[in-house]
Amino acid sequence: MPYMMNICFDNDHRLRRKSYLFEYKGHQFKLIQSNPRKWADALLTILPADDDTSREKAFSVASEFLSAVCWQNNARTAIAGGGGRGWQPDWKLSKAKPAIFMFPKIPFGGNIIGYDISVMPLVETDEQKIALTLYREASASNNNYLSFLFYWQILETGGSNAEGFVNKTFRRNPRELRLGRESLDPRLDLRGRSLGAYLRDECRDAIAHIRRKPGKKRMGQVHNEYVKT
Numbered sequence: 001m002p003y004m005m006n007i008c009f010d011n012d013h014r015l016r017r018k019s020y021l022f023e024y025k026g027h028q029f030k031l032i033q034s035n036p037r038k039w040a041d042a043l044l045t046i047l048p049a050d051d052d053t054s055r056e057k058a059f060s061v062a063s064e065f066l067s068a069v070c071w072q073n074n075a076r077t078a079i080a081g082g083g084g085r086g087w088q089p090d091w092k093l094s095k096a097k098p099a100i101f102m103f104p105k106i107p108f109g110g111n112i113i114g115y116d117i118s119v120m121p122l123v124e125t126d127e128q129k130i131a132l133t134l135y136r137e138a139s140a141s142n143n144n145y146l147s148f149l150f151y152w153q154i155l156e157t158g159g160s161n162a163e164g165f166v167n168k169t170f171r172r173n174p175r176e177l178r179l180g181r182e183s184l185d186p187r188l189d190l191r192g193r194s195l196g197a198y199l200r201d202e203c204r205d206a207i208a209h210i211r212r213k214p215g216k217k218r219m220g221q222v223h224n225e226y227v228k229t
Helices: 052-073 126-140 144-159 162-172 195-208 219-228
Strands: 003-011 013-015 019-024 027-032 041-047 077-086 112-115
Touching: 003 013, 003 052, 019 052, 027 052, 041 052, 052 077, 052 126, 077 126, 126 144, 144 162, 144 195, 162 195
Parallel strands: 013 112
Antiparallel strands: 003 041, 003 077, 019 027, 027 041
């Protein structure tokens, strides 16, 4: 018997329409926006049967789609959970309605409207998929430590050198970043180090490693410096 899978998600940049019918990576979906102050939104799809393989594959595709929405619309997007129900073979997806209602995971911060899903980033590799997932989780997190680690991991996706990327970007695009060495030195304890080295040693490593060598910052000290800046 067919099964209607119901994935609940949050999206703080609201779409133009209340519902969409579309296909993504070979799966047909119906997206339904709810009242963000009351319920999470819903992403619905019809599976041939209620089995682990079908559910896991559909969830993976839905997760990739929501990560793409997050990136394209610069939104905070989070998967809240889900479930489903049985579905008759002659019923159409266009008539489907949410079977599961969950409270939003992202606090309501006002309506930012006018976005769409007509243009999505092209995801062709596993590295791109992982990077988009990390970006979605980093954007949705309300924990600065966790967000920083996720953003740092994005820079390492595909074997890149995160520290080198930070230094190169800071050196080549200071105007776009609106940062200069003269503005950082009074705020951060660089001690002659590059920005990439500082972010790796004093931030990434300080958060990721509980035990550190004498003189190296630990997580609580990172928080204090963050508050000061």
